[in-house]
Amino acid sequence: MSRRVVVTGMGAVTPIGLNVKDFFASVKAGKHGFGTITRFDSADYKCHVAAELKGFDAKNYMDFKAAKRMEAFSQMAVAAAQEAFLDAGLSMEEEDAYRVGCSVGSGIGSLQAIEREYEKMVNKGPSKINQLLVPLMISNMAAGNVSIRFGLKGKNINVVTACATGTNSIGEAFRSIQYGDADVMLAGGTESAVTPLGIGGFCALTALSTVEDPDRCSLPFDKNRSGFVMGEGAGIVVLEELEHAKKRGARIYAEVLGYGCSADAYHITSPAEDGSGAARAMENAIADGGLAPSDITYINAHGTATHHNDLFETRAIKLVFGEHAGKLRINSTKSMIGHLLGAAGAVEFITCVKEIEEGFIHKTVGYETPDEELDLNYCKEAYREEVPYALSNSLGFGGHNASILIGKARL
Numbered sequence: 240m241s242r243r244v245v246v247t248g249m250g251a252v253t254p255i256g257l258n259v260k261d262f263f264a265s266v267k268a269g270k271h272g273f274g275t276i277t278r279f280d281s282a283d284y285k286c287h288v289a290a291e292l293k294g295f296d297a298k299n300y301m302d303f304k305a306a307k308r309m310e311a312f313s314q315m316a317v318a319a320a321q322e323a324f325l326d327a328g329l330s331m332e333e334e335d336a337y338r339v340g341c342s343v344g345s346g347i348g349s350l351q352a353i354e355r356e357y358e359k360m361v362n363k364g365p366s367k368i369n370q371l372l373v374p375l376m377i378s379n380m381a382a383g384n385v386s387i388r389f390g391l392k393g394k395n396i397n398v399v400t401a402c403a404t405g406t407n408s409i410g411e412a413f414r415s416i417q418y419g420d421a422d423v424m425l426a427g428g429t430e431s432a433v434t435p436l437g438i439g440g441f442c443a444l445t446a447l448s449t450v451e452d453p454d455r456c457s458l459p460f461d462k463n464r465s466g467f468v469m470g471e472g473a474g475i476v477v478l479e480e481l482e483h484a485k486k487r488g489a490r491i492y493a494e495v496l497g498y499g500c501s502a503d504a505y506h507i508t509s510p511a512e513d514g515s516g517a518a519r520a521m522e523n524a525i526a527d528g529g530l531a532p533s534d535i536t537y538i539n540a541h542g543t544a545t546h547h548n549d550l551f552e553t554r555a556i557k558l559v560f561g562e563h564a565g566k567l568r569i570n571s572t573k574s575m576i577g578h579l580l581g582a583a584g585a586v587e588f589i590t591c592v593k594e595i596e597e598g599f600i601h602k603t604v605g606y607e608t609p610d611e612e613l614d615l616n617y618c619k620e621a622y623r624e625e626v627p628y629a630l631s632n633s634l635g636f637g638g639h640n641a642s643i644l645i646g647k648a649r650l
Contacts, residue, residue, distance in 0.1 A: 244416045245648050247489040248327025248477030249589050250319035254290035254470055254576050258322055262586075263593045269604045269621070271575045273453035273468055278433050286447040288456045289433045290470035290577035301388070308371065309384055310349035311431035315473035315582075316381035317388050320425050324389055327477040328489060329423065331390045340393030340421040341386045342412035343429065343475065344404040346581030346635075348378035350434045378581075381429045385475070393421045401635030402541070404428045405474060405584030410498035410643050412478050422483045427585035429473035438469060444508065446545060459542035459571035459603055460549045460617040462610040467543040470577030474585030476592075485650075493592045494648040496530070496628070499523025503638030509547050510634055514555030517541075520640035521559045521630060528644040530628065532560045535567065535644075537600055539587050539631040542571025542617075543578055548634065553613050570618040574604040584633035584641065591629035591645050598625050 249259050254272025256262030265272075272290040281287045297306040297314040300321050306314060320343070331339070352375045359367045374380060379397035386395050394415050398407040405428030412426035441447045448466035450456040458464040484491055500523065503516035510517060525532055541552055557564045572587045579586055594600055600622040607619070628646045635641075 241417050242419065243481040244413050244478050244495045245481050245484050246476055246492040246495065246592055247479045247484050248323040249492065249592060250322030250326065250475045251473065251586055251589055252292060252295055252315050252318050253472040253586055254292055257295055259589060266572070266575060266590060266601050267599060269602055271453065271604055272470070273456055273577065276433065276438070279435050281438065284438055285442050285449050286438055287451055288448065288453060288468055289438070290468055291433055292471055310352050310375050312345050312349055312429045313381050313384045315431060316343050316429035316475065317384050319427065319429070319473040319475040320385045320389065323425060323475045323477050329477065334423065336390055336392040338393050338422040339391045340415060340424045341382050341391045341395045342398065342408045342415065342424055342426040343382040343385050344398040344408040344581050345378040345381050345429050346399060346401050346404045347430060347432050347437070349376040350432055350436050352376040354434060354436055385425055391425065400639035400641070401637055402578065402580055402583055403633040403635035403639040403641040404581035405586070406588065406631060406633035406641040406643050407500070409476060409478070409585060409588055410500070410641060413495045413498050416478055416480050422480045424478045425475055426478055427473065427475035428582040430580040430582040431471045432580060433469050433471050441469065448544065455605060457544050457574055457577055458605045459544040459574050460613050461606050462608040464544040464546065464549060466545055467573065468577035470579045472576070472579050472586060473582050474589050476585070476588060491648045491650065493595050493645050495643065496646045497524040497526070497528030497644035499527055499642045501640045503640065505638055508636050510551040512551055514551045514558055516638060517552055517555035517632065517634055517640045518558040520642040521555065521632065524630060524642040524644045533563050535628055535630050537568045537626055537629050539591050539629060540569050540571050541632045541634045542573055542603070544573065550612060552632065552634065553615060556615065564615055567616060568600050568618055568622060569615055570601055570603045572601070574606065584631065587631050588643065588645070591631050595626045595629055595645060595647055599623055600626060
């Protein structure tokens, strides 16, 4: 059983916009969200810049009591889900709640809760640990809280594949509808890891950019790239079986056409150097959608601005597309919002849907200087042209590779 799946709602809270409209307006304007870290004093850290959420107040999306029982990553997920739910025009009174599910992931969960309660334990003893620590911090609580908030009683899953979490979450929701496990799924990712431990851990890996100039700190595919910038936020979409969406008169933004995954089985942080793992994920997604590589004109790359990722992802693209790779438009949304870890793929999925809808491919902000082996078109400038298909890549620590193929809905 294989059913067609469409996108009928979207919601986002990002460093450059707290809803989809504002977010994509910033994307089109080439606006970035980088600035000096304000969440804590970063004076002793090598990295001092992040893409923090600005102006987000959970009480604008839920009551005070509910907000107090959620950590930031869950609050962001519920906020983005609310926008997506309303955008889709869903009414649970008219749905079989057991056919409406949820696939929302977080790569880390709440480091804030761990830091806070560990300090209590050390200074005041274990009896002072918050009795809700575990349900506050564990990563599946984003999916749990979204399900509770909207009364979603169907399939409820939490994918954790590091930086591929958002794409895998949407991909698994796509499969769930395809195979008849659900008619509607709220899907995406969320992350809030701009904390002392989060920044410190990635600094220790030497993965973060140490450049303090907000305009030059995140340079995907550029010769002068120096690492990624941590971002935070959430992206949630409503996926729906095509006939179900048509029957209720839903607005259809795009169609999910294919989904592909693979594992590098190589290294805990580095992608496979020849790009073979990421290449197979792209090939699987394209084949799943019934297309040939030559049909693809645009890729929203993982594009983290680390030396290894951008080089090895470029090699992967060349493996899949051969000479056609030179004709592709390739960009990185992380050039504006940084790396949202478990939320990255979801927000980038929304970016792709909006680009398809508006016929616009955003530029890779800050990209100026080509690197020797990175010789493809990384969108130094934006393009206004038809976007029939978009392929979005996410590559996670542990060798997790995921690609998802989106296209204009063929109604």
